[in-house]
Amino acid sequence: EPEVTQTPSHQVTQMGQEVILRCVPISNHLYFYWYRQILGQKVEFLVSFYNNEISEKSEIFDDQFSVERPDGSNFTLKIRSTKLEDSAMYFCASSTHMNTEAFFGQGTRLTVV
Amino acid sequence: QQQVKQSPQSLIVQKGGISIINCAYENTAFDYFPWYQQFPGKGPALLIAIRPDVSEKKEGRFTISFNKSAKQFSLHIMDSQPGDSATYFCAAIPNTGNQFYFGTGTSLTVIP
Numbered sequence: 001e002p003e004v005t006q007t008p009s010h011q012v013t014q015m016g017q018e019v020i021l022r023c024v025p026i027s028n029h030l031y032f033y034w035y036r037q038i039l040g041q042k043v044e045f046l047v048s049f050y051n052n053e054i055s056e057k058s059e060i061f062d063d064q065f066s067v068e069r070p071d072g073s074n075f076t077l078k079i080r081s082t083k084l085e086d087s088a089m090y091f092c093a094s095s096t097h098m099n100t101e102a103f104f105g106q107g108t109r110l111t112v113v
Numbered sequence: 114q115q116q117v118k119q120s121p122q123s124l125i126v127q128k129g130g131i132s133i134i135n136c137a138y139e140n141t142a143f144d145y146f147p148w149y150q151q152f153p154g155k156g157p158a159l160l161i162a163i164r165p166d167v168s169e170k171k172e173g174r175f176t177i178s179f180n181k182s183a184k185q186f187s188l189h190i191m192d193s194q195p196g197d198s199a200t201y202f203c204a205a206i207p208n209t210g211n212q213f214y215f216g217t218g219t220s221l222t223v224i225p
Binding site: 033041042043044045048055056058091095098099100102103104105106107109 | 209
C-alpha cells in the first residue's frame with residue numbers, strides 16, 4: 001500500500017540552527033501538507049502546497065519556515081533559526097485532490113536543545 | 114478560535130462496549146469530516162470520513178453519525194477492543210480549502 005515516508009524519524013538540533021525535514025508523498029498525489037503536533041496537543045496545520053506553490057498557510061508558518069519540492073518526489077520543510085518552541089512532531093501529508101482525505105506520514109520528531 | 118470542538122478529552126471503555134466521541138463545528142463551509150486514529154509515536158491514520166449529504170456512514174465497527182442542522186458529528190466504535198486504545202481526532206475541511214482543522218483529540222482506553 002502506498003504511504004507517505006518521512007526522514008529522519010528523529011532530529012536533534014541546537015537552538016539557532018537550520019533543519020530540513022524531508023518527505024516523499026504518495027506518488028500520484030498532487031497536494032502536499034505539513035502539520036505539526038506539540039507533545040500532547042492537537043495537530044496543527046502549517047502549509048499546503050500545490051502546483052509548485054504554497055496554496056494556504058497558517059499563522060504559524062512565518063518567515064522562519066519554507067517549503068520546497070526540489071524534484072519530482074521529495075517535499076521538504078526548512079526551519080531556520082530554530083527555537084526551543086519549535087520542538088514538536090512534524091507530519092507530512094498528501095492528497096489526490098483538494099477537500100478530501102489526506103494521508104499522513106509517520107512524522108519527524110524535532111527536538112531543539 | 115477553536116474551529117472544531119471535541120469531547121471527551123479521555124474515555125475509558127470496557128472491552129465489548131461502545132465508545133462514543135463527539136465533535137462540533139461552527140463554520141458552515143466545512144464539508145468533509147474525517148476521523149483519524151493515532152497511536153503513540155505514529156502519524157494520524159485515516160479511519161473513516163463523511164460528507165454532509167449523508168447522516169451516517171458505517172465501516173466495520175466504526176460509524177460516523179452526522180447532524181448537519183446541529184453542526185455535530187460523532188464517532189461510534191462498536192464492540193471496542195483493547196487494540197482500539199489510541200487517540201482519536203476529528204477534523205473538518207472547508208469546501209474551498211485544504212486545511213484540516215483538527216479537534217483536540219480523545220484518548221481512548223479499552224480495558225479487558
